[in-house]
Amino acid sequence: MSTKERILDASLALFNELGERKVTTNHIASHLQISPGNLYYHFKNKQAIIFALFERYEERVLTILQVPQNRTLQPMDKLNYLQAIFRGLWDFRFMHRDMEHLLLEDAELHARYRRFFRTCQLRVQAIFRGLGDAGIIRVNEDDVAALALNTWIVVTSWFSFLRCNLPNRRTGWRATAPAADCGSRGHRHRPGIPVRRHQLAG
CATH class of the missing domain: 1.10.10.60 (Homeodomain-like)
Known part of the structure; x- marks a missing residue:
């Protein structure tokens, strides 16, 4: 190495x-x-190290957020997406724990993160459409963008929630398992009620 x-x-x-x-x-x-x-x-400097780590994180997440080209999505794919994303979040957990500080300290990283966020939103929307086309969830096109945004907010805030409510690091890691597991049971045709953009703005 x-x-x-x-x-x-x-x-x-x-x-x-x-x-x-x-x-x-x-x-x-x-x-x-x-x-x-x-x-x-x-x-x-340290900012250069952080930027390089973000590039690693970005590559990992974007590799996960892809719709298969040679087959339709399957119910297990929903769980696989969640588990892979949560593992990525855990492996780079300092970023979401300190995200606001990191972005305020580095304008270049902030701009890169905003592009990354927009790309992720488009890919998550494509995944939800794929799940809908496969009959795994029921989702209207009008709801796709809001559902993708809600998912991003919940997933990226998960470790902040654990830090505030489960101070034991080992317990916090175990507590992520139910979050990933929720994608595999009891959610057929129940994607949740997405928050509309105008509701966020209001």
């Missing part, structure tokens, strides 16, 4: 464990037993 990849892996582990704001580049270098100069050879 290259030094650059080791820096990213160590940074991700430390950010997840301690929180991004408590970790400095010196902490990362010490953890890896390399000199700060060696770290700065690969990344000019």
Whole structure:
């Protein structure tokens, strides 16, 4: 593994464990037993490390949010999407825990995140349409955008909810399992009541 990849892996582990704001580049270098100069050879500052980690996260999420081209969606796909997304959220949990701070600190990351969000919304909408076309859920075209937005808000807020209500990290991880499991039982033709955009604006 290259030094650059080791820096990213160590940074991700430390950010997840301690929180991004408590970790400095010196902490990362010490953890890896390399000199700060060696770290700065690969990344000019901590923001550059965070940006590179976001690129990893973005690639992972967009790889998950794809509708199969050679078959229709199956009921199990709904569960698989949820489980894969929750695993991705857990592996990069510092981002959603500290998202507002991270975006306010880095205009380039903020712009990249907004593009990522728009792409995710389009892909989630396509997934809901695919589930509807397969008869797995009942959803009107008028509801697809709002349903995708609701899903994004709930899923990306999940670990903030756990942090506030389940302070034990191990318990918090186990508590994500029922959330993923909800996609597999008792939800045929029951996608939920989406919030309309004008309701959010009001």
